[in-house]
Amino acid sequence: GAPGAKPGARGAGPKGAGHAGPKGAGYKGAGHKGAASRGRGPAPARPREYEAAIEERNRARHDRPAVKLPKTFGEPEGxxxxxxxxxxxxxxxxxxxxxxxxxxxxxxxxxxxxxxxxxxxxxxxxxxxxxxVATQSYLFFALNKPAGVVSTMEDPEGRQCLGDYVTNRETRLFHVGRLDTETEGIILLTNHGELAHRLTHPRYGVKKTYLAALQGPLPRDLGKRLREGVQLEDGYARADHFKVVQSTGKNYLVEVSLHEGRKHIVRRMLSEAGFPVDKLVRTAFGPIALGDQKSGWLRRLTNTEVGMLMREVDL
Structure with a gap:
């Protein structure tokens, strides 16, 4: 809808919600008012029996069973x-x-x-x-979530949340999994409940990729340690992939991929390995990459991306 438009306001919503409602409400000449305003003065009142007879006749016309025509005559299905x-x-x-x-x-x-x-x-x-191809009226968005935004659609405490970035309120959207409040990066939003459920289900093990800023120097075997698994209080956590992307003096930028979805998992793993994270960005969720999407921007996924996500979880 238009920014700040109230749900029922004219022009709110993309599907021409500004037009009159389905029954011609608000349409000029709806009902009988139009008859009197054609310059003939008020129409003479009709006897009530006459009105009743017309009503009866109309009802009979509508209550008649519809004639079932063979397929060739009617509108073909689909x-x-x-x-x-x-x-x-x-x-x-x-x-x-x-x-x-x-x-x-x-x-x-x-x-x-x-x-x-x-x-x-x-x-x-x-x-x-x-x-x-998602042919129903499903919506699929990728948001580049800024740091400090809570991963819920609404927040009772009034903090900034995902819902603040979705002006498109015709349908209820689900967020696919969560990102820690301080973590930035890609989070998917959709009204396709089953897809949202499967993408976060451990059974499908969808891979997520992160970029973490750390203070070095880093030991050479850090990647190997993370891939073999780090013992956390709620069991082992393993990375699928680790590489140093950039280093400037003591500042390192590393890429970590894993298919785990536990809370604060990347921060906890790196912390346990001795390298607390200064800044964390999720750069990809399964096959969907953040690319150069700006912070706080929402974009619709392409059909190919939606197809790739569905293939990822056997839909």
Whole structure:
């Protein structure tokens, strides 16, 4: 919606919420007022029996059972696949038709060969180049969370939280996992509950990558120690990968990847190894990289990124 627009305000929300509601509320001439204002003076009152007869006739007309026409007469079920793909953000309809011609589109595991194939976006599984397309009205965002922001959608104590960065309030968004308040970097937000759940479930072990600022000098075997595992109070923690990215005098920037999701895990591991973290940034969540996204900025994930996330957790 427009910044600061109240939920019901005209122009709030992208889908033309400024138009009259579905029943023509607020539409000029809704109801019978329009009849009197056509310059004929007030319409004469009609006898009540007459009104009742009209009401009766209208009701009979609407209560009649709908005639079931054979399929060929009615509107065919579902939507044309190129329309569904275009709406999901894969390009113009023309581009989507080319994807079909190139045999790159599958519905429920079968390659689509003819244009205009009808699908049900709620039920059918649609893939392009093997990646699932989120055709429902799912939203997927990546936020570069600044330090000091709490990883919740709202905060009863009024601290800055993730919800402050999402002006798009038509749907409830979930945050995928958490970042410590002082840690910066990528955090995903979506209204796809199952995806959010799986991405944080230990069973899928999605890899997260961090950049940590430490004070050196660092021993040569630090990476090996972190990969073999560090004993913490709640069990061992192991890094999948460690490398020194930069060093200037005593200041080191190191990259650590792990598929663990325990609280403060990177800070605790490095601290336990003897190197408390000065600053920590999460630079990637699974296949989604932070890149050069500025602090506090929110961006919509591309369809390819969404497909990659879904593939990561078998959706």
């Amino acid at each position: 939507e044309r696949i190129q329309k569904v793909l275009a709406r999901a953000g894969l390009g113009s309809r023309r581009t989507c038709e080319e994807l079909i011609d190139q045999r790159r589109v599958e519905v429920n595991g079968e390659v689509v060969t003819e244009q205009g194939r009808r699908v049900d976006p709620e039920r059918d599984e649609i893939r392009v180049d093997g990646l699932t």
